[in-house]
Amino acid sequence: MTELVDAPVAVSYLQSSTADEDALLARFAPVLDRIARDEAVRERDRTFAHDLVRELNERGLGRLRIPEDHGGLGASLEQTFVVLSRVAEADPNIAHVFRNHLAFVEDRLNARPSEGNDRWIRRFLAGEFVGGGWTEADNRTLAAIATTVRRDGDHYLVSGAKYYATGSLYADWLDVIGKSDDGSLLTALVRRDDAGVTLVDDWGGFGQQTTASGSAAYTDVPADPADVFPVSERFVYQGHFYQVAILAVLTGIIRGALRDGVAALHDRRRNYPQGLDPVPARDPQLLQVIGEVSTQAFAAEAALRQVTRVLDRLAAAHAAGDLERRAELVTEAQVATDHAQLVIIEAALTATSTVFDALGASGVSKDRALDRHWRNARTLASHNPRVYKARILGDWLVNGTDPVPDLSAFGRGGQGN
Incomplete structure (x- = not known):
């Protein structure tokens, strides 16, 4: 185990990036x-x-x-x-x-x-x-959450049921949200192998087949007080982080669809009579399809970098203890995240569907399994409602309406499922 270096008391552990x-x-x-x-x-x-x-x-x-x-x-x-x-x-x-x-x-x-x-x-x-899930198994909202994290002597006990427990089967620890005795929300970290933890691989979605996003049940699972935190104290850009993680995965899916589309077109041996060249890999219209998919990958990567740079500025403001600048950047980060969500989701759903236009009937072969790109993209895109994002952005731009007034418990961001 790596030993920590002694350091003076600071606002946080965050430091400027030193990586290449x-x-x-x-x-x-x-x-x-x-x-x-x-x-x-x-x-x-x-x-x-x-x-x-x-x-x-x-x-x-x-x-x-x-x-x-x-x-x-x-x-x-x-x-x-x-x-x-x-x-x-x-x-x-x-x-x-x-x-x-x-x-x-x-x-x-x-x-x-x-x-x-x-x-x-x-x-x-x-x-x-660390894995885990915050969504109640019966689709309860956080306001009506049934999971409890209650004090019992020198420790806490966690009881409840969660769905979308992504990564739980890979995890050593599970991150759980529940109500305390006074009704406030607490985060508790419990060990996956503790007595009282039950994980079920019952995820039924047509995408994300191997993310272990099934159900988790907790029955009087002990949690150390040092591993229990008020939800209100979770990091201020938590909601943005969760959303951008999904956008990063969607960006990778587009790149994967482009990679597989290029390979499939290169391997294609026959063209339709309407084609502009008997060799599919030289047909200008089919090459155009691949070129368009590449622009969707380009747009997604550009949007991902743009929003993450805003988050880096937000993290730096927090590390510096500049609360005024941090507050300004929270809204900027939410607006950037909403913009990126609209750009990247549209690019992912378009790219993973239109790539088939360059491939013909052979593109739907189960051996190539190109449908997995769309299924995974569609599933991830359903984690949060993009249908509202353009309206929220427009209302903010025209009327100055706070883009996230109802999510203050999560540092003015939204976690989603």
Whole structure:
């Protein structure tokens, strides 16, 4: 286990990035090549990639944001989400498994240094992995949440049921939200193998087949007070982080669809009589389709970088203790996240569908499994309602209406499912 370096008391553990993006991508490239090689097979057979998730975590994916002088890789948020998008290009299911873990790491980095948080940093460095889900199994809202985190002597007891417990089957810890005795919301971290924890692989969606996004039940599961936190104290850009993690995965899906579309067109041997060249790979109209898919990948990557740069500025303001600047950037981050969501979701759904226009009937072969790109994109895009985003942006631009007035409990962002 990596030892922590002594440091003076600070606002948070956050520091300026010291990582090089190319070096980060090179660090993960060997395992990403192997992940991509068998992705379609895992999708078809619904095989959980425990070894590959573990290897990515061992190479440092789970500690990307931890500063180098604390034993991490010192990545910025922009670098973190670019790396995550490359993981998603190889396998979007594996990338999505890291969403809850990376978000909880970010939460602990935002927290004021303490003995309890030092312990969490050491856990992350040792490779301990966090999964979980906040959504109630019966679709209750947070206001009517039934899960409880109640005090019992020198510890807490967690009871309730959750759905969309993404990454739970890969995790060492589960991040659970419940009501305390006084009705306030608490986050409790419990060990996956504790007595009283039941995980069920019952996810029924047509996408995200291997993300372990099923149900979790908790019956009087003990939680250490050092692992229980008021939800109101979770990091201010938590909602944005969760959303951008999904957008990073969607960006990777577009890149994967482009990669597979190029390969499939290159391999195609026959063309239709209406074609402009008997060789499909030389047909200008089919090449145009691939070119258009490439522009959707370009737009998604540009939007992802734009929104993550805003988040980096927000994190820097928090680290500096500049609360006034932080408040301004929360709204800027929400607007940027909404814009990016509209751009990237539209690009993902369009790219993963129109790529078939370049391929003909052979493109729907089960062996190629190109439908997985659309199914995964459509499933991820359904996590939060993009249908409202353009209206919210317009109302903010024209009338100055707060884009997120009803989500203050989560630092004015939205987590989604």
